[in-house]
Amino acid sequence: xxxxxxxxxxxxxxxxxxxxxADAVARIKQARMHFQQGLLKWLRQENPADAxxxxxxxLSIVALCVAPQQRRFWWVAQGLxxxxxxxxxxxxxxxxxxxxxxDQRMRSLLDASEFDEDAALSELLYLVARSHxxxxxxxxxxxxxxxxxxxxxxxxxxxxxxxxLLGNMRAEIAVADETWEQCVKNDKTACxxxxxxxxxxxxxxxxxxxxxxQFLTKQIQATTANLETPEHAQPLAMDxxxxxxxxxxxxxxxxxxxxxxxxxxxxxxxxxxxxxLRRPEDPGKLSSLVALYCEMEQREIMAPLATEMQNNxxxxxxxxxxxxxxxxxxxxxxxxxxxxxxxxxxLHILSLEVAEQLLxxxxxxxxxxxxxxxxxxxxxxxxxxxxxALDEYVQGLRSGLKPDAVALNGALLELGNAxxxxxxxxxLPEEEAVASVVSVRSGDEDAELLxxxxxxxxxxxxxxxxxxxxxxxxxxxxxxxxxxxxxFHTLKGSGRMVxxxxxxxxxWAVERAMNKWIAANQPAxxxxxxxxxxxxxxxxxxxxMLKSGSTTARIDTAPLLAxxxxxxxxxxxxxxxxxxxxxxxxxxAEPAAQMPxxxxxxxxxxxxxxxxxxxxxxxxLSTVLFRIASEEALEHVRTLRxxxxxxQDAGSPVISHAFMRAAHT
Numbered sequence: 001x002x003x004x005x006x007x008x009x010x011x012x013x014x015x016x017x018x019x020x021x022a023d024a025v026a027r028i029k030q031a032r033m034h035f036q037q038g039l040l041k042w043l044r045q046e047n048p049a050d051a052x053x054x055x056x057x058x059l060s061i062v063a064l065c066v067a068p069q070q071r072r073f074w075w076v077a078q079g080l081x082x083x084x085x086x087x088x089x090x091x092x093x094x095x096x097x098x099x100x101x102x103d104q105r106m107r108s109l110l111d112a113s114e115f116d117e118d119a120a121l122s123e124l125l126y127l128v129a130r131s132h133x134x135x136x137x138x139x140x141x142x143x144x145x146x147x148x149x150x151x152x153x154x155x156x157x158x159x160x161x162x163x164x165l166l167g168n169m170r171a172e173i174a175v176a177d178e179t180w181e182q183c184v185k186n187d188k189t190a191c192x193x194x195x196x197x198x199x200x201x202x203x204x205x206x207x208x209x210x211x212x213x214q215f216l217t218k219q220i221q222a223t224t225a226n227l228e229t230p231e232h233a234q235p236l237a238m239d240x241x242x243x244x245x246x247x248x249x250x251x252x253x254x255x256x257x258x259x260x261x262x263x264x265x266x267x268x269x270x271x272x273x274x275x276x277l278r279r280p281e282d283p284g285k286l287s288s289l290v291a292l293y294c295e296m297e298q299r300e301i302m303a304p305l306a307t308e309m310q311n312n313x314x315x316x317x318x319x320x321x322x323x324x325x326x327x328x329x330x331x332x333x334x335x336x337x338x339x340x341x342x343x344x345x346x347l348h349i350l351s352l353e354v355a356e357q358l359l360x361x362x363x364x365x366x367x368x369x370x371x372x373x374x375x376x377x378x379x380x381x382x383x384x385x386x387x388x389a390l391d392e393y394v395q396g397l398r399s400g401l402k403p404d405a406v407a408l409n410g411a412l413l414e415l416g417n418a419x420x421x422x423x424x425x426x427x428l429p430e431e432e433a434v435a436s437v438v439s440v441r442s443g444d445e446d447a448e449l450l451x452x453x454x455x456x457x458x459x460x461x462x463x464x465x466x467x468x469x470x471x472x473x474x475x476x477x478x479x480x481x482x483x484x485x486x487x488f489h490t491l492k493g494s495g496r497m498v499x500x501x502x503x504x505x506x507x508w509a510v511e512r513a514m515n516k517w518i519a520a521n522q523p524a525x526x527x528x529x530x531x532x533x534x535x536x537x538x539x540x541x542x543x544x545m546l547k548s549g550s551t552t553a554r555i556d557t558a559p560l561l562a563x564x565x566x567x568x569x570x571x572x573x574x575x576x577x578x579x580x581x582x583x584x585x586x587x588x589a590e591p592a593a594q595m596p597x598x599x600x601x602x603x604x605x606x607x608x609x610x611x612x613x614x615x616x617x618x619x620x621l622s623t624v625l626f627r628i629a630s631e632e633a634l635e636h637v638r639t640l641r642x643x644x645x646x647x648q649d650a651g652s653p654v655i656s657h658a659f660m661r662a663a664h665t
Contacts, residue, residue: 005145043096052085075141087222088215090131101123105117176197184233187230243272340363381497381501382415386415464539485514509568515568531563538557
């Protein structure tokens with residue numbers, strides 16, 4: 001009485017395609033007769049499986065004989081028949097009344113009598129909502145009507161109780177496996193025991209959280225209950241073994257059951273039913289089952305394998321960046337080849353063909369470098385883009401997803417173009433010093449790519465700022481640092497792809513410093529927080545300059561790079577440069593008289609009354625805090641004014657680190 005789902009939903013397109021036939025009334029009349037005959041046999045339990053199939057067939061005929069917008073009721077009714085046929089309806093629910101309502105609806109189509117379809121449909125939907133998801137039709141109905149949202153949420157079981165139930169099920173499956181083998185080998189007493197054992201399994205499964213292992217366990221129990229002799233069991237030998245294996249896998253991965261597991265359960269249930277009825281095997285269903293099983297097994301090894309691959313990719317990237325900056329480090333490329341082989345092996349295990357193809361191209365390119373070839377600038381950018389694409393792809397695998405390979409295909413094409421038209425543009429420098437003042441852009445960037453980069457960069461900066469605030473409040477938390485490291489990684493890779501080489505190099509310097517700290521698994525320090533905060537200010541300013549379209553603006557990166565290098569290599573931080581000091585008028589006054597070595601005794605001052613707080617709008621501050629904040633703000637304002645005057649007088653203005661710090665603070 002309290003179940004009122006939203007009925008005005010969009011039906012699947014396949015239900016809306018065909019118009020009713022000209023002889024619709026005659027067909028409905030005949031279909032009703034078949035439905036009634038099947039219902040009578042089902043009530044008498046005369047071959048109930050065949051009776052339910054006849055009833056469902058009748059409903060599918062009626063659905064085609066009504067207008068497309070009226071097929072909602074018949075679609076849900078077919079779903080309910082699936083639930084009953086596959087033992088998906090909980091035993092405490094009575095479906096006889098709903099079957100009678102379906103028959104009344106058929107009669108109303110023939111004699112135009114009144115019928116409350118919405119009330120009847122709500123009853124059908126309640127039964128479907130409470131049932132297990134036994135077919136694709138039922139799954140689609142539940143999703144489109146959002147039925148789970150209308151059911152009361154059951155309190156989750158305590159972890160200790162779940163663990164105990166799963167442990168008991170694990171023990172029962174081990175016994176059932178052995179009993180099933182004996183049953184198939186002509187042991188008649190084993191056939192009786194297997195039914196009792198699967199009944200105990202079902203009782204345990206019914207105590208678990210809703211829509212987990214109940215449906216599959218019910219199918220196993222219902223199948224074994226119909227076995228009387230080994231002759232009945234032998235045609236089911238493989239299917240029952242697969243069902244027990246799948247149930248065991250579901251127990252082991254109970255906390256991560258997904259749609260793949262439930263789809264496997266439906267296929268196994270259908271195969272067992274077909275085998276009981278001695279119907280020919282559907283090879284398509286078997287191949288689907290095998291594919292699903294392999295996919296689930298791959299997912300189990302995907303996350304740890306992806307973690308190892310990503311670690312290798314990051315080391316590969318570091319080594320290649322060192323080589324691109326200094327050709328004398330060519331010998332270190334040998335270890336890159338070994339790490340690439342390991343990554344390729346992981347991609348091969350997971351059958352990720354496009355990713356593996358890109359990695360093979362990378363290996364071939366880097367092998368040339370080992371043999372003495374010198375990469376061109378475009379080739380270096382293509383290699384960096386390929387590693388970035390692989391790293392992003394593997395990051396998705398770590399989350400249990402199988403990302404789209406579009407970016408990989410793009411990187412593969414770019415790498416192929418760069419290596420096929422390779423020319424010895426310039427020799428790699430033996431050692432290249434990083435310029436302290438750099439242009440925000442070179443002017444050669446692709447306009448469309450730059451626009452995409454700026455959109456992405458703004459999102460990255462927002463993520464960076466949010467996680468920086470979290471890190472400041474929780475300095476021992478690891479997650480925000482990993483997210484911020486990925487932000488700089490994205491800026492580095494995307495910047496290089498667009499052609500913003502200088503921006504990419506600065507982001508890479510910060511990322512390396514963070515890699516060192518994260519790898520050591522140490523809590524953050526004020527120095528590291530200050531580095532990331534300064535980097536956030538610098539990159540935000542850089543992005544704003546790019547958005548403005550300026551091609552002449554330059555930016556001072558030296559202070560940030562110096563701090564990043566010190567943190568990366570464990571060196572003491574450089575002393576902060578004193579930004580342009582502002583000399584007050586009092587500085588010209590005579591020096592104070594020399595203070596005595598021993599201060600004279602001073603009588604304690606009488607207590608002063610507590611000063612009232614400072615109120616500014618809705619903000620209230622203590623006098624001490626207000627004074628500190630005001631003095632600091634005035635100092636930064638003086639710094640900004642002095643630096644602004646320098647910028648106005650300079651022929652080629654450079655935004656200094658001190659200017660950005662003062663403005664940000």
